[in-house]
Amino acid sequence: MILQIEYLTKQYSHKDGLINAIDDINLIINRGDFVIITGPSGSGKSTLLLALFGLIKPTSGQIIFNNERIDNASDNIKAKIRKKHTGFIMQNFALIPYLTTVQNVMIPLSLQGVNKTEQFNRASEVLEFVGLKHRITHLPRELSIGEQQRVAIARALVHNPSVILADEPTGNLDPALSLEILDFLRKINREKGITVIMVTHSPTASSEYGNLKVHLKDGKLVENKELISVHP
Ligand SMILES: Nc1ncnc2c1ncn2[C@@H]1O[C@H](COP(=O)(O)OP(=O)(O)O)[C@@H](O)[C@H]1O
Ligand SMILES: [Mg+2]
Known part of the structure; x- marks a missing residue:
């Protein structure tokens, strides 16, 4: 088990009242799982993802990562865990526009204090893995959308995280590119x-990928289907 969530709830207070963005969620994720979270817009998917790694503080409940309770850890400790163990891929890629491909990918290593030469070498290696070795000095705007998304994937991978969190990573892509990213x-x-x-x-x-499917509705987990594990 890598991640366990118990009775997790996040309420937002809004001028129109309280919103239960996620409501009493229990979930166990094992090392090597490919988890697919689906649900209508506003059902709490992004909130769940952000809460998982301490980017928003849950209102109640527990999050246990690698046998360690992290929901009540200090911001400093949560940031350390994130930097070391997680990679993020967002729908809008979140690449830094004035940094080149390789510089964007070096960021997580730079945050960990790795020296510049090693940052460059490791970033180049991952860019080769995603098939972008020939684009390392391009700026994001000089890349196609699919290439930009592969840079985002390379950046999420470069520090060998144990978990990758992706929020609608194919949301902006056409069907062929979406498949390419999903295959990646x-x-x-x-x-x-x-x-x-x-x-x-x-x-x-949601039908072809993943071994654990989680479906949210109004902040509640309404379906949790475990398929054959890829990593028993
Ligand atoms: N910062 C916020 N303040 C108030 N309400 C929010 C905030 N963020 C999200 N919400 C509300 O919480 C619910 C879940 O949002 P979200 O997790 O973004 O849903 P999803 O990613 O499934 O579309 C929505 O009703 C949304 O309007
Ligand atoms: Mg969302």
Whole structure:
């Protein structure tokens, strides 16, 4: 087990009243799982993903990561855990526009204090893995959308995280590119044994990918289907 969530609830207070963005969620994720989180817009998917790694503080409940309770840890400790163990892929890629491909990918290593030469070498290696070795000095705007998303994947991978969190990573992509990115995530999951937790709207993704499917509705977990484990 890599991640356990117990009775997790997040309420937002809004001028119109309290919103239960996620409501009493229990979930166990094992190392090497490929988790697919689906649900209608506003059902709490992003909130769950952000809460999992301490980017928002849950109102109640517990999050246990690697046998350690992290929901009540200090911001400093949570940031350390995130930097070391997690990679994020967002729908809008969140690449830094004035940094080149390789510089964008070096960021997580720079945050860990790795020296510049090693940052460059490791970033180049991961860019080769995602098939972008020939684009390392391009700026994000000089890349196609699919290439930009692969840079985001490389950046999420470069520090060998144990978990990759992806919030609708194919949301902006056409069907062919979406499949390419999903296949990439599967490759990372299978070849590197990295746990992938992905929020998606894509019907293909939710039917063809992943061994644990979680469906949210109004902040509640309404379906939790365990399929054959890829990593028993
Ligand atoms: N910062 C916030 N303040 C108030 N309400 C929020 C905030 N963030 C999200 N919500 C509300 O919480 C619910 C869940 O949001 P979200 O997790 O973003 O849903 P999803 O990712 O499934 O579309 C929605 O009703 C949304 O409007
Ligand atoms: Mg969302």
